[in-house]
Amino acid sequence: MATYKELLAKKQELDAEIENARQVEAQYALNQIRETIATFGFTPEDVFGVRRKGKAPNRAPQFRNPETGETWGGRGPHPRWLKGKDPEEFRIKS
CATH class of the missing domain: 1.20.5 (Single alpha-helices involved in coiled-coils or other helix-helix interfaces)
Structure with missing residues (x-):
């Protein structure tokens, strides 16, 4: 062995x-x-093959936190500053 x-x-x-x-x-x-x-x-x-495009293009912000200026595009989970509040109150007026 x-x-x-x-x-x-x-x-x-x-x-x-x-x-x-x-x-x-x-x-x-x-x-x-x-x-x-x-x-x-x-x-x-x-x-x-043809390459797929990467991430979706950035959307224009739809909502803004008036205290911090932080914005959210309206997709994905709600940001903490918007939890429990009516998002329409924070909608950016065009």
Whole structure:
């Protein structure tokens, strides 16, 4: 039966072999991908799809705390300063 140190040495050798094989196969796959893209003229959007837009654009503030000037756009949870109060009292008049 192999000793602990012998097994660790074998493991290190296998880990190195695995990494080398991964690099060789990854490079081969990348070359195939590049060749296919060049052959068919794919664009980044073809390959990766169209990126979705990030967060929704900032909305103009709809409500203002007269004491602090803090504003709220009207979406999401109510701010603490508005809890238990009628939001219409704090609506910003346009």
